[in-house]
Amino acid sequence: MPADMIKLLSANGAIPSRDCARHREALRRSLPDGLILVSGGEEIVRNNDVHYAFRQHSNFLYLAGVPEPGYRLLLDPRSGQDILFIPRIDTDHRVWLGHVAGPAETKRRFGVAEVRFQDELPGILAKLRKRYRLCYADPQAWSATRKEFGTLVNKTEKLAEALETLRAVKTPGEIELLGRANEVSAQGHLAVMRAARPGMREYELQAEFEAVCLRRGLKHQGYQPIVAAGRNGAVLHYHHNHDVLRARELLLIDAGAECGGYAADITRTFPIGGRFSQRQKDIYSIVLDAQKQCIERARPGVLSGDLHLHATRVLAEGLRHLGFLKGSIDELVLSGAVRIFFPHGIGHMLGLDVHDSLGGKRRQIPAPPHLRLRFNARLEPGFVITVEPGIYFNEALIRHKQLRRRHKGRVDFSRAEKFLDFGGVRIEDDIVIRPFGRPLNLTRVPKETAAVEAACRKAQ
Ligand SMILES: [Mn+2]
Known part of the structure; x- marks a missing residue:
């Protein structure tokens, strides 16, 4: 790789948001008949209030590029709309951990058209599910929001398979x-x-x-x-x-x-x-x-x-x-x-x-x-x-x-x-x-x- 290309990348080298947008589009195209819900990772307690070093789930990095915990991503293939759900952060959290990006900043940073808070997910799912009979939710997403998916049938293995297939060929x-x-x-x-x-x-x-x-x-x-x-x-x-x-x-x-x-x-x-x-x-x-x-x-x-x-x-x-x-x-x-x-x-x-x-x-x-x-x-x-x-x-x-x-x-x-x-x-x-x-x-x-x-x- 030419040296000038290397310099273009930021120090910690996030995935360019335009690449994530392409990955999302490809996933929507390979699973056009169901709502797609993918969970980011959550922090894992090591002891008391100490956590293991957080490393985002690879599928979530691939689709959203977000390196932090507590996010979800919803893809609606029929409308072509992607919604990134972010955690609602309280003041206490900010005191200990400092700045956390809000919706506007998240939109800019990750290039997702719509950003909502996690607690808005159930309401949005209840509306969007009416247009589908199927959903593709990963196991974490499914166990957290099963109720909100109503009668939709979850094809979780097809989601895993689609991501496996896409991730093999690198952009x-x-x-x-x-x-x-x-x-x-x-x-x-x-x-x-x-x-x-x-x-x-x-x-x-x-x-x-x-x-x-x-x-x-x-x-x-x-x-x-x-x-x-x-x-x-x-x-x-x-x-x-x-x-x-x-x-x-x-x-x-x-x-x-x-x-x-x-x-x-x-x-x-x-x-x-x-x-x-x-x-x-x-x-x-x-x-x-x-x-x-x-x-x-x-x-x-x-x-x-x-x-x-x-x-x-x-x-x-x-x-x-x-x-x-x-x-x-x-x-x-x-x-x-x-x-x-x-x-x-x-x-x-x-x-x-x-x-x-x-x-x-x-x-x-x-x-x-x-x-x-x-x-x-x-x-x-x-x-x-x-x-x-x-x-x-x-x-x-x-x-x-x-x-x-x-x-x-x-x-x-x-x-x-x-x-x-x-x-x-x-x-x-x-x-x-x-x-x-x-x-x-x-x-x-x-x-x-x-x-x-x-x-x-x-x-x-
Ligand atoms: Mn090796």
């Missing part, structure tokens, strides 16, 4: 936000590479990453950062982040901030001492090769399951070359032997949720069972996916009795055991599928071994 505005989340997160990753020293704790690197994001106005992480030194790198969703970094070990960091709700999802693996050992380089190069080949192949019409299959084959070849696997590539893939070292999918959709909409039922294609894939869809222009192959020496898998028996002739388990302290390598970028030609890689963090070493050396 240019959404891609800008994903790009901005990536740009800031990239700086976080570089800061982490520069800061890492033997003797530090994993959480110090987490602090480094989050500080960069926060300083740039991104308050939320898309998910709990994974900062995993040495053998922790083999734990796919490691989250303790409290171990000591040791010289000659690898550090795997999977972290991404969100911007306007849109998440970056980036993983890098680098040597804590700033230099890859030969055996680290051997494994790393296989993963990098698989990743680059899969990115190159991420084009419209390609099945995401075929990307996964391709990655599996490249990893199998590399691992066979290094003596961890034996036999034909077909057999290693079909038998599931490669899964001992690559026990997850090649990637997932990315958007307002880090594991975003799979695109709706219509797009799901059942994958061959031996691949064990949740995400198998034909890629379309506007899809944003992660591409994240990895090789892990995971103790639970390598010491698994049944797996050892099943793959006895295919996997050199005693060789794998010698690598248990190695941990894992994962390399993950965020990729936009374009209508023609090569995909757009939003992630600009060094990944070639020489560039990674250079980034680690910078301040040393």
